[in-house]
Amino acid sequence: MAQKPSIPKGTRDFGPAEMVKRNYIFDTIKNVFKTFGYQPIETPAMENLSTLMGKYGEEGDKLLFKMLNSGDFLAKADANLLAERNSSKITNQISEKGLRYDLTVPFARFVVQHRNDIQFPFKRYQIQNVWRADKPQKGRYREFHQCDVDVIGSNSLLNEVELIQIIDKVFEKLNINVVVKMNNRKILAGIAETIGQPDKIIDITVAIDKLDKIGLDKVNDELLAKGLPQEAVDQLQPILNLSGTNTKKLEQIKEVLKDSEVGVKGVEEMETVFDWLTPLNVKTEIELDLTLARGLNYYTGAIFEVKALDMQIGSITGGGRYDDLTGVFGMPDVSGVGISFGADRIYDVMEQLDLYPKESSATTQLLFVNFGKMEQAWCLPVLSQLRDAGISCEIYPQAAKMKKQMTYANARKIPFVALVGENEMASGQITLKDMEKGEQANLTVGELINKLK
């Protein structure tokens, strides 16, 4: 019995029409990366779980796709743990590999492993797919592509500025209206410190991250529920109510955080970034958003998030600075900063907003109708000549009915069809039909090449 074919939840096939659009996105992003001097690398789809685990927080660990060990994996597992049926405890005994969750952690691993071959600061880009065992929704897939750019081995804030320029350039080219939201983990740490709750930084950031979604009252409720004392929540209020320009906000927050060393450092970093950015004529709106937190555990400085202005979807790009990601792999004190463009969400935005440039999705410019063996033999050398001239062309592989061949050309959106039968072979003049206009002309091979080139 034939089974109905299907693919796993949250994964997708891409047909030719989709690939044309996806490649357009990848190429655009890649070209921008190159103009800023970044170099490509690739890493394996699977990593050792020890590389991946613990880097993304508790939530992240749960979302890792883990691969069963090869062979008789149960034989090596602890019998008592098996009897307990405790999945989380047994996991590391039966699985030691997993699919990568992002490109940043594998990159850190790559840097440590190849440190002797790398010229620092190392600017690399990496465009590959990643996997998350998330529950799929619109704009959320289990397999998706990230386009990462990172600089590692430099703590200059110029890198942050450069990343913003890259964001600006990419979305300008893709014609998507976006806002870049920025914050700094040091400011968040300073806030937690200032209100006397440095240990609660995670709870605080997670709660205030929801400010624009659930409102001030509910954020306060959540903070209290997480065990923050009322007075700490009260102290937080002026921070949550900040408004005005980025400069204004920074001035105010600087005053509030003046007793916190990290806090002041964070504010100064942001001031520098905005300062350097000012003369650069970046068109994208940059907004200091003190409620931006981002979950990934490894961020320590600036954090970025890019939202599309004309469509409701999660962030389409995100990233930040990580001061010690390589430290866990035995290479301390190497700071990096990077961002990741979410190609699949960018695709969704462009699809919904119909932002693709009007370019022909045809892969073939010219189709030769196949009239039979003789005509076919006559055409093949012509096809070779055309291809040498850089014209993409094909001949219908069998002498099917003319209608069928024309229908094929039409469906493939092939703009020109060449007809070569008895008359054409005798005269050496090929009948060329313009499929859009419906006009026909008789041309020599030379004329044909000139017309289509």
Added chain:
RNA sequence: GUGGAUGUAGUUCAGUUGGUUAGAACGCUGGUUUGUGGUACCAGAGGUCGCCGGUUCGACCCCGGUCUUCCACCCCA
């Protein structure tokens, strides 16, 4: 992971208070036109009504489970 919805031809959707042959449009195939597509006309193919089980004389319809897709939460690209 929690909660809610969804699933009928290739596609978008009708439909049946549970009753025998399940419909439309578009698409597809063939013909009108064996050297001319996108228009028109004619004909035709295509569905075990997501899957498994239960209730029933009888289930596409009711019930349970399961999977898919979608929505909210969570988190994030």
